[in-house]
Amino acid sequence: MSDALKLGSTIGILGGGQLGRMLSVAASRLGYKTHIFEPSANPPAAEVADQVTTAAYEDEAALLAFAEAVDVITYEFENIPTSALDILEAHREIRPGREALRVSQDRITEKEFLSGLGLKVAPFAMVDSADDLKAALTEIGAPSILKTRRFGYDGKGQARINSAADASAAWADMADSPSVLEGFVKFSHEVSVIAVRGASGEVACFDPGENVHVGGILRTTTVPARLAGSLRMDAVLMASKILNALDYVGVMGVELFVTPEGLIVNEIAPRVHNSGHWTQNGCAVDQFEQHIRAVVGLPLGDGKRHSDVVMENLIGDDMDRVPELLVEPHVAVHLYGKTETKPGRKMGHINRVVLPAKA
Amino acid sequence: MSDALKLGSTIGILGGGQLGRMLSVAASRLGYKTHIFEPSANPPAAEVADQVTTAAYEDEAALLAFAEAVDVITYEFENIPTSALDILEAHREIRPGREALRVSQDRITEKEFLSGLGLKVAPFAMVDSADDLKAALTEIGAPSILKTRRFGYDGKGQARINSAADASAAWADMADSPSVLEGFVKFSHEVSVIAVRGASGEVACFDPGENVHVGGILRTTTVPARLAGSLRMDAVLMASKILNALDYVGVMGVELFVTPEGLIVNEIAPRVHNSGHWTQNGCAVDQFEQHIRAVVGLPLGDGKRHSDVVMENLIGDDMDRVPELLVEPHVAVHLYGKTETKPGRKMGHINRVVLPAKA
Numbered sequence: 001m002s003d004a005l006k007l008g009s010t011i012g013i014l015g016g017g018q019l020g021r022m023l024s025v026a027a028s029r030l031g032y033k034t035h036i037f038e039p040s041a042n043p044p045a046a047e048v049a050d051q052v053t054t055a056a057y058e059d060e061a062a063l064l065a066f067a068e069a070v071d072v073i074t075y076e077f078e079n080i081p082t083s084a085l086d087i088l089e090a091h092r093e094i095r096p097g098r099e100a101l102r103v104s105q106d107r108i109t110e111k112e113f114l115s116g117l118g119l120k121v122a123p124f125a126m127v128d129s130a131d132d133l134k135a136a137l138t139e140i141g142a143p144s145i146l147k148t149r150r151f152g153y154d155g156k157g158q159a160r161i162n163s164a165a166d167a168s169a170a171w172a173d174m175a176d177s178p179s180v181l182e183g184f185v186k187f188s189h190e191v192s193v194i195a196v197r198g199a200s201g202e203v204a205c206f207d208p209g210e211n212v213h214v215g216g217i218l219r220t221t222t223v224p225a226r227l228a229g230s231l232r233m234d235a236v237l238m239a240s241k242i243l244n245a246l247d248y249v250g251v252m253g254v255e256l257f258v259t260p261e262g263l264i265v266n267e268i269a270p271r272v273h274n275s276g277h278w279t280q281n282g283c284a285v286d287q288f289e290q291h292i293r294a295v296v297g298l299p300l301g302d303g304k305r306h307s308d309v310v311m312e313n314l315i316g317d318d319m320d321r322v323p324e325l326l327v328e329p330h331v332a333v334h335l336y337g338k339t340e341t342k343p344g345r346k347m348g349h350i351n352r353v354v355l356p357a358k359a
Numbered sequence: 360m361s362d363a364l365k366l367g368s369t370i371g372i373l374g375g376g377q378l379g380r381m382l383s384v385a386a387s388r389l390g391y392k393t394h395i396f397e398p399s400a401n402p403p404a405a406e407v408a409d410q411v412t413t414a415a416y417e418d419e420a421a422l423l424a425f426a427e428a429v430d431v432i433t434y435e436f437e438n439i440p441t442s443a444l445d446i447l448e449a450h451r452e453i454r455p456g457r458e459a460l461r462v463s464q465d466r467i468t469e470k471e472f473l474s475g476l477g478l479k480v481a482p483f484a485m486v487d488s489a490d491d492l493k494a495a496l497t498e499i500g501a502p503s504i505l506k507t508r509r510f511g512y513d514g515k516g517q518a519r520i521n522s523a524a525d526a527s528a529a530w531a532d533m534a535d536s537p538s539v540l541e542g543f544v545k546f547s548h549e550v551s552v553i554a555v556r557g558a559s560g561e562v563a564c565f566d567p568g569e570n571v572h573v574g575g576i577l578r579t580t581t582v583p584a585r586l587a588g589s590l591r592m593d594a595v596l597m598a599s600k601i602l603n604a605l606d607y608v609g610v611m612g613v614e615l616f617v618t619p620e621g622l623i624v625n626e627i628a629p630r631v632h633n634s635g636h637w638t639q640n641g642c643a644v645d646q647f648e649q650h651i652r653a654v655v656g657l658p659l660g661d662g663k664r665h666s667d668v669v670m671e672n673l674i675g676d677d678m679d680r681v682p683e684l685l686v687e688p689h690v691a692v693h694l695y696g697k698t699e700t701k702p703g704r705k706m707g708h709i710n711r712v713v714l715p716a717k718a
Binding site: 049285299333336 | 643657686
């Protein structure tokens with residue numbers, strides 16, 4: 001697929017959550033249709049997609065029909081079963097490609113990949129048993145954090161270890177899943193770079209955003225981030241290095257810890273990323289559109305920012321604040337169409353456009 | 360309907376063109392679903408709507424089923440047959456209401472309504488025959504312009520009369536439709552106000568934009584418009600007067616001529632308007648979202664502008680310029696998903712975000 005898909009082509013999206021929903025909207029802006037594949041009924045993305053397949057990732061017939069019905073395949077989350085990818089890939093190109101999924105689906109593989117590129121990561125050790133954990137704690141020390149190698153998100157599948165006494169409870173939390181113990185990094189704050197690589201290899205990065213997490217869930221992203229000029233350049237170079245090494249096509253979120261010794265990679269996500277939502281109201285071309293452009297083979301936008309933005313997630317009962325947010329000047333409200341509010345559930349976000357003070 | 364429709368409710372939209380498409384996207388941002396009613400197959404809005412009914416406006420059963428399936432009804436164009444509105448209105452509220460449609464569907468009714476509010480309009484005379492036209496030309500003079508009273512758009516159903524010798528050809532162009540002769544107004548430029556009135560009667564206006572038409576079709580809208588402070592206030596007051604007089608709920612486009620003697624109303628459109636597309640990239644809340652907020656009973660956004668914008672329509676072969684526009688900094692490209700390009704057809708638009716010059 002060297003040329004761009006023609007107008008009116010259909011992009012298949014694995015996953016029907018809010019990221020798929022906003023990808024669908026971006027695709028429509030460029031004249032493309034979307035087809036959502038999602039196991040659960042009535043997913044948020046279905047409401048703005050041209051077609052929807054409701055089927056399990058184990059349903060071979062449904063996967064085949066989906067692949068036949070679309071012109072290219074992308075995804076809104078990285079934890080897609082390998083067996084499903086095998087079936088789909090035999091029929092349609094998947095962007096970003098399998099290597100990015102292989103690397104990012106496993107925390108150890110990811111850290112080894114990043115280290116191999118010469119990028120700094122937090123100290124880590126493999127943990128497959130209670131004995132492994134004991135040995136790892138001797139090496140890494142406490143406080144540290146035990147995480148499942150696969151399928152974790154939004155702070156799920158994680159247990160903090162403040163001293164050796166917490167070890168057995170932490171290991172029990174992992175329910176025998178292959179895990180990794182990560183040492184704590186002393187960082188002043190976290191930033192993320194939303195980077196995109198096009199089908200012909202060009203890379204564009206949005207300005208780094210500064211993230212605040214509460215309880216393992218992203219709370220706010222502020223752009224511009226506090227970041228010295230040299231580190232700002234480093235952040236972009238690191239992201240580019242990762243995308244090029246993976247021969248990546250699409251948007252990736254790269255989370256970085258800012259430390260006195262420089263930037264340390266926290267984790268990467270091979271998809272549009274919550275910390276990139278600010279681009280919807282800060283840039284003429286947002287992260288969702290950049291991803292679609294890459295996936296269909298269009299040239300990337302340059303990712304320039306026209307406005308400063310503070311993005312804030314609306315989580316659970318934050319929905320009660322929507323009436324006041326709707327009337328706040330220069331606030332853009334983005335809701336995901338989820339009718340049931342649950343604690344910790346991402347229901348929407350707002351982008352506060354920050355105007356320069358008048359002289 | 361005094362309270363807002365609850366999240367997940369469905370907004371029925373009559374008409375499936377690009378305005379319906381962008382209304383659907385705005386509805387999704389606020390957590391609402393849309394259902395498009397459109398006679399022609401595969402309309403642009405269908406690709407981002409939850410449901411689509413493909414049926415004629417004369418299909419009573421389809422109209423009834425549509426009304427039953429939605430929670431409120433709005434429209435993207437004003438030329439909906441009265442018989443269809445009668446059926447729909449018996450089952451669901453239509454916003455904006457019937458009075459706005461009655462007034463705007465007929466150029467004479469509209470001008471009489473506006474004059475009745477004390478607003479200036481161009482001199483006009485009713486023309487139902489060749490003899491009427493002769494008499495009207497004596498009164499109004501030439502150059503002037505003959506227009507059908509109903510169903511005109513984008514310069515269609517119009518004939519310019521430079522001298523009495525053009526009269527018979529112009530009248531032939533109208534094909535016996537009831538018509539109106541409008542005198543030319545000496546204006547320096549045209550501006551439009553995109554105004555919105557909420558369900559509880561509050562009015563908000565976006566900053567006036569300055570319009571350039573070519574061949575009867577809007578070419579560009581530039582914000583801010585060239586407009587003295589006093590006229591800027593006048594423009595907003597005139598728009599508010601019109602909306603209040605109609606007990607209007609939703610967005611209206613009000614086109615105004617700027618003359619040495621003040622502002623003259625050219626025409627009104629009871630819907631989101633092409634000259635308001637700049638708001639997508641100049642404001643946190645755009646015209647499409649303001650319309651949806653009004654229709655579902657949510658509070659309006661304040662309509663503040665965070666950036667200056669030049670909107671340019673992509674008409675017919677302008678689509679050939681898309682590759683270069685995609686890579687121009689601070690340009691947002693909005694395409695409508697129309698796969699067939701025709702001369703004069705609106706295929707998309709761009710918004711150029713204009714950054715302040717650095718000091």
